[in-house]
Amino acid sequence: MIKLAQEEIERIGKSVEKAEKNTSGEIALAMIPQSDSYAIFELMTAVVCGFVCFVAMLFWIQGIENWLSSLFWGSGVESRAYPLVMFYGFGSFLIISIAYALANIPLIDRLIVPRRYREEKVKQRAHREFLDSGVYDTRDRTGILIFISQLERRVELIADKGIAEKIPQDEWDHIVDIIIKGICNRKLADSLCKAVEMCGNLLETHFPIKADDTNELSNRINILER
Numbered sequence: 001m002i003k004l005a006q007e008e009i010e011r012i013g014k015s016v017e018k019a020e021k022n023t024s025g026e027i028a029l030a031m032i033p034q035s036d037s038y039a040i041f042e043l044m045t046a047v048v049c050g051f052v053c054f055v056a057m058l059f060w061i062q063g064i065e066n067w068l069s070s071l072f073w074g075s076g077v078e079s080r081a082y083p084l085v086m087f088y089g090f091g092s093f094l095i096i097s098i099a100y101a102l103a104n105i106p107l108i109d110r111l112i113v114p115r116r117y118r119e120e121k122v123k124q125r126a127h128r129e130f131l132d133s134g135v136y137d138t139r140d141r142t143g144i145l146i147f148i149s150q151l152e153r154r155v156e157l158i159a160d161k162g163i164a165e166k167i168p169q170d171e172w173d174h175i176v177d178i179i180i181k182g183i184c185n186r187k188l189a190d191s192l193c194k195a196v197e198m199c200g201n202l203l204e205t206h207f208p209i210k211a212d213d214t215n216e217l218s219n220r221i222n223i224l225e226r
Helices: 006-019 039-058 061-071 077-103 106-112 115-132 169-184 188-206
Strands: 026-032 143-149 154-159
Touching: 006 026, 006 188, 026 115, 026 188, 039 061, 039 077, 039 106, 061 077, 077 106, 115 143, 115 154, 143 169, 143 188, 154 169, 169 188
Parallel strands: 026 143
Antiparallel strands: 143 154
């Protein structure tokens, strides 16, 4: 996961302040490690791996039973059955535990969680932040939210109604592409500053600053936990 240094956070905040100097629009930024826990997919993957390994071990049941018999003394069916049952039970549980731990790795998560599901979760979390941060409630409905979800490698740019009516979606898509490119090149702070500057230029053209303008939203990027 990409982490922003304090100096980068401050630099992004200053770029937002500068971009808003000549416009009545408001720019908000937020970043989150992942937009959902995806626990159901991780658990399902772990259980499937445990089941597959259990079935695979059945093909070597005789060899496993002979090996266990050499480790544990005793005679009779019960003395051979108990270690075998314990081995299969513990082995399956161990495989499930390991698979579940591996499924929590971001790269694995992106493989096991369907793309459309991830995209939908990012959109839902971005719209929730749009409401929670008050971007929807600016005086002239001229708020913008740039939302970055790292695990999913998704960037959502949500423009409020007042902006969406005047600025086409293509303009925002171009800005999103710049941010994504910056993330891929490990230059998130630089790409965000550039994106904020471009947002400011667009807003200045359509929503010039008013005499009684006030700063309605925080200029600081909101680092979310979940």
